[in-house]
Amino acid sequence: MVASGNSHPSKKALAAMAMNRRRLLALGGLTATAGTLAACGSNTGRDDGGDGINLSQWYHQYGEAGTQQAVEKYAAAYEDANVTINWVPGDYDTALSSGLLAGEGEAPDVFESHLNRSMVESGQVVALDDLYEGVLDDFTDDDLARNTIDGKLYGIRMIDDPxxxxxxxxxxxxxxxxxxxxxxxxxxxxxxxxxxxxxxxxxxxxxxxxxxxxxxxxxxxxxxxxxxxxxxxxxxxxxxxxxxxxxxxxxxxxxxxxxxxxxxxxxxxxxxxxxxxxxxxxxxxxxxxxxxxxxxxxxxxxxxxxxxxxNGGWSAFVNAKSAHVEEAKAFTKWLWIDNEEYIQDWCLSYGFHIPPRLSMRASADALADGPAAEAVRISEEYGWADNPNWTPTMETAVDDMMTNIVLEGNDPEGEFDNAVSTIQTELDSIFG
Known part of the structure; x- marks a missing residue:
């Protein structure tokens, strides 16, 4: 599942475009900074408009045909709230940063992203440890680690993308x-x-x-x-x-x-x-x-x-400032922990992804043999995952270092020292 790509930049623009869109979202966090909200498409997934609690769920624009219709189908099937899908094309991280600052009725209640310490420290997300009761051992250690800050779980893995x-x-x-x-x-x-x-x-x-x-x-x-x-x-x-x-x-x-x-x-x-x-x-x-x-x-x-x-991928989060936090948590658990049919559909019907639940990946026929089975094997043997304490500032430091050594021919030792200095300053500011 992918989104639109970027044109080839000049060398001077490389630092500003240091990561492709997927790695940027995987390694970066969402800070509470204002930005221009990207154009969004929405659909309640319901024909009758529904009554009761209204929830908004945000996704970036996936590239495979049928993905938007799939999430609208999932939303329509949920009976305990009216769930509106916001399908965000273009620069999702900027749109989401702006959306999380919006008022009630405009901000997402549930959204997909990648955990970063700033999301926790700025109060953007709520802990979801209670949703894992009885299934914690059915998730990989990497998927739990990438959604954990200071011992608390804030996200639920939706797909694994080696x-x-x-x-x-x-x-x-x-x-x-x-x-x-x-x-x-x-x-x-x-x-x-x-x-x-x-x-x-x-x-x-x-x-x-x-x-x-x-x-x-x-x-x-x-x-x-x-x-x-x-x-x-x-x-x-x-x-x-x-x-x-x-x-x-x-x-x-x-x-x-x-x-x-x-x-x-x-x-x-x-x-x-x-x-x-x-x-x-x-x-x-x-x-x-x-x-x-x-x-x-x-x-x-x-x-x-x-x-x-x-091992890349996406996780689901609940907005801590939602007017319906408990209802949003209930919906997230229903969709991304309890609903095996929809999890398998999301992971395997529109492109290949590994279901995060170990029991579900083991029963996935599409991943049972050939190159797909090899993908699962090597991802488990050689895979590594995001560290939520690795910030965008740190990533920019090493990206600049690599660009300056590889493309500009700068002194490697000096570039390494500059990157390490930036990273250490960032660590000191976070952990004292």
Whole structure:
């Protein structure tokens, strides 16, 4: 499930567009700042207008056909309140930030997002621990951790979206290439597969600079932040990885300026690239285009490290300033914990996503074999998730560092020190 993408920016614009839309929302939080509310489409999902409690539920605009109609169907089926769907195109995070500041009747009661400490400290969300009673062990540790701040659960996972490298085995076999096991292997394969018509690898239109910081550190067994909220990565690892990314950037094997961003499978479908980093959501489209000539691998490890898989996705939250908090919590529990039929429908009928509930993913026939089953396996073996204490300021610091090293050729040690200084200042301001 995806939203609209961005056009290819200039180098000077890269810092401002450091993450594609999906990573921006996955890694960033929503601060209580004013913004221009994006145009929104709404539908109650009911024919009779209903009586009693009125709730508003917000979604970003998913890309797969039928998704808006699906959430309207879910809303119409709920009998204990009249639920209006607000389907937000474009810049969802800005629209939601503005919406959460709006008055009663305009602000969302329930909304999808990604937990950030600022959401808790500014009083935007309520704790939902009580909704997990009896099912806590049916969620993955990662999905619980990404929705937890200071021991309290604030979100309920809706979908898990692992991201990995898609490729066509026939193209590898024609060149005598085996699936890359290391980042060096990936660089070599991308070079070998590049022709006058096809680029070897597509990682995104930001030229890969900002996207690979986290695979570098997680491959080395490090992390963004430690359990006690200290910086979890070291200079040698980051600089060595950044210089490898710079080498990849300069090799001429990356697809740049693709028609759509990497979250969209158009590039590999139209054979603009041989390998593409994309999410599980795109598997049905790629399978339709290439049939059984399709395989996936985790992102290969750096410098002898382990492969990595970013497990993205979305979670549901309840607005703490809603006039109907308890009713909003009841609806959220009904839809995202109790309703197996709708959870499976949402995850598997419009694109492929892994149901967050372990019992539900185990019973999902669509994920039982082939590349889809491999996606579940590698996401569980190599996956890593967002840290809700990692703030947008921290992410911007490392994105600027990678852009300046990889694209601008700046001194790696100086750029690392600048990023660490910014992150430490942020940590000090939050945790004292």
């Amino acid at each position: 991201q990995f490298l898609y490729y066509r085995p026939s193209m590898f076999e024609a060149k005598g290439i085996t699936p890359p096991a290391t980042f060096d292997d990936l660089m070599a394969a991308a070079s070998e597969l590049t022709t006058s018509d096809v680029k070897g690898l597509f990682l995104g239109n930001d030229d890969s600079a900002t996207k690979l910081f986290q695979p570098i550190i997680f491959s080395a067994g490090q992390s963004l932040l430690t359990e006690d909220n200290q910086i979890g990565f070291d200079k040698d690892t980051v600089i060595a990885g950044a210089l490898q990314v710079k080498e990849l950037h300069e090799a001429g094997s990356l697809l740049i300026g693709a028609p759509t961003e990497a979250w969209d499978p158009t590039s590999i479908i139209q054979e603009l690239c041989a390998i593409q980093w994309c999410g599980l959501w795109a598997m049905p489209q790629i399978t339709e285009a290439h049939g059984e000539d399709l395989a996936i691998i985790p992102f290969p490890g750096f410098a002898g490290g382990s492969p990595t898989v970013f």
